[in-house]
Amino acid sequence: IIRLLFSKTYKLQERSDLTPKEKEELIEEWQPEPLVPPVPKDHPALNYNVVSGPPTHIIIVNGKECINFASFNFLGLLDNEKVKSAAQASLKKYGVGTCGPRGFYGTFDVHLELEERLAKFMRTEEAIIYSYGFATIASAIPAYSKRGDIVFVDEAACFAIQKGLQASRSNIKLFKHNDMADLERLLKEQETEDQKNPRKARVTRRFIVVEGLYMNTGDVCPLPELIKLKYKYKVRIFLEESLSFGVLGEHGRGITEHFGINIDDIDLISANMENSLASIGGFCCGRSFIIDHQRLSGQGYCFSASLPPLLAAAAIEALNIMEDNPDIFQTLRAKCERIHELLQGISGLKVVGESFSPALHLQLEESCGSRENDVKLLKRVVDYCMNSGIALTQARYLEKEEKCLPPPSIRVVVTVEQTEQELDKAASLLKEAAQSVLN
């Protein structure tokens, strides 16, 4: 025993046993990767389309005049004179920028007015405005859902939702697209977990995040079933209505009006104003209990400059137009159904999306093996159409970052301004292009 007490103990070899000379050598030898990997010159995204002039109904892309089937200008408000004059008036009064975040003299009376108008239009208690559409949902989700909370999200959710979820550090559970049975299975599993640990279950918040009209697949979420699941399993619903705001429903109020659901049943509706309202920015609306929290903890709201007042004034005027002419929604729906019918039966391409969705995808019926080749084929179809006067674009994704990458497709966007002849022309051109390229 005495021998053990007095014998030398073995210290764990510490790495700081390196001599200074060895450290200098390590520092000399280390070579970092280059800051950015080299990008091949013919990467499809490098040679993008440059639009000269405004991206309205007739668009000049790369010098050619085409009919615009690629910008999300659903209600045709990009070109509207009333909207432009409202923006001009605001420019004269307020200048361009706001020079500050909302908390530090960046709140203008137009912002407050826009928030009130949006809340009244959507028939909720309160609304909050963000200055960028992407940042809206990406700041709203982390404001409520923190580490340890559980979020059930659809597979086809858009990238902004994915980034919001990543920033929130919650447990994410993906369910198959629009598959309520899968969602119910996940909820049941969660319930059994809860019974094992009731104390923890009492403080973990649960959310379901879905989109009204999915950008990646063009279909709607089954909202009535979701509401039933909400009350059965006690989860809150966050609805992202970027594409369905101003499109679905009798008065354009979105998917809640489309299905006839009480808006108070949805905890938070988030949308961006960049599609139907032809402005920039986004908003969230809901009950004051929920929205007020974002005024202090929404990162894109507190730490970023507010929306330029001319864009807010343009959005207010666009809302006025939407309220005064509720029949444009019917017109838009009729056009969507027409093009959906016309595009059926193109050999080699299949239409993905509901018949009343204004943003459709055209995917290859049979893939030719690799994604790159598919993309090249579709590019040839798009080029053929562009050369003949119809501006189309491929749907772009970040291949390595998406959780569930959709297959390559051509995006077809329907707007109120397109006439029936133009719709027919587009459909026949696409048929021709598919014939010549794919056969």
Next chain:
Amino acid sequence: TNSTIRVSVCKNGISNGTLYKKTFIEHFEQAPMYVAVLTFLGFGVGTIFGYLRDFMRAWGLEKRNVATEREQQKDFVPLYQDFENFYTRNLYMRIRDNWNRPICSVPGPQFDLMERVTDDYNWTFRFTGRTIKNVINMGSYNYLGFAETDVNALKTVTIELQKYGTGICSTRQEMGTLDKHVELEELVARFLGVEDAMVFGMGFATNSMNIPALVGKGCLILSDELNHTSLVLGARLSGATIRIFKHNNMQSLEKLLRDAIIYGQPRSHRAWRKIIILVEGIYSMEGSIVHLPEIVSLKKKYKAYLYLDEAHSIGAVGATGRGVVEYFGMSPDDVDVLMGTFTKSFGAAGGYIAGKKDLVDFLRTHSHSAVYATSMCPPVAEQIIRAMKCLMGQDGTTQGLQRVRQLGKNTRYFRRRLHEMGFIIYGNDDSPVVPLLLYMPGKIGAFARRMLEKNIGVVVVGFPATPITESRARFCVSAAHTREMLDTVSTADVLLKLTSDAKEVGRSCVSVTLNLSNSSLHLFF
């Protein structure tokens, strides 16, 4: 006063000769000990009263003003924990009228505030319909005074707005790249003296969407302690390992760099793929300028990459407004990624990233914002173009240069005056962001309200944006401020006698207690 002054005067850099071409003085005075004690005391009193009020609310002795959950959802898991909102409910609510003040005119050197009153101690506000006119604006980030409504100045913006409208409705890679964007990017690249640049629609989003594109797992990010939320969010979203070094402390940064290269990744000891240093040009809460020459020499020695966020410094420092790179007389090639925003000095909105052509090409293809977020709207792009042309002198006048020089003069004058009066000011002598330390929680509300009575609008910040003992009022000097306005502001400060005077400290401590217990007293009497 017997305060210890810690002044860092850097004339010589590391090893080879003078890295700094002119004197670089930054002040970070420490307040006397009794100030810190009284500050903690003030917060302590506030917390005790907070618990008292919560107790009374829970027992129904006091009205609940907070919005509550729906009846049908009462048995759901509560959305907010009570404790998370303690600070908001009890301390922030009392002085809430100093933030989110709505204005109804252009945010120039003077603006008009909408008058708001509250009937129930800041739980709700009501607009009286009157406006307070010509309030001196010391809060908006209008450094070069481009927030203006002069018809001649905005002529091109009006034309572009009529031509293009306000929206884009598409992303950069799909159908959203307009000729205006191409023009703007070329101009930005020429302004900064780099190969290429790319512009984005929102400054916050520029950071949070491009840092994840540049670094990923297996990379190391070394970020300054006081970096802005957008940089922190971008770093977290990227998935890389983040290590923090003390604010502007080059020894701390060097130690981190050495340890990183020698020991590699935490558990596997593989070499790091890349090391990137995130710093800002001017820090908005401190007013300090980054020690760029030292960082560049460190980066060259250890082969790291530098990401410089010039949100506040582009246009505001430097002889011709080119930012901190010009301020230190360095070449833009030394910095790998130059990032900045157009919200502050150019009176518009949006951000940019500039650097070598490879970098910008990579961002055009791989940035999250290029693929999923809309591009900048054309009238805003035109405003930036005209402001930049003015700064570069391309519109035929020397107005741009005059603005930059006026800003420099105003900054130095204002800082000197406040310093002479004995206030504790943080930051570099050349930075137009001037934080004035207040310390006590009671003073935050009192200062902002009394300045408003004198027709001056200031910004006050407390915890959690700043450390708990260092609440401050932050002035933003603008090139459009005249000398009279600056004099008015500094004399108003003196009249309020917020120097570290023992009598005033005692009085303000009592006023804290009275202010915080105000509504409780009114319950009992």
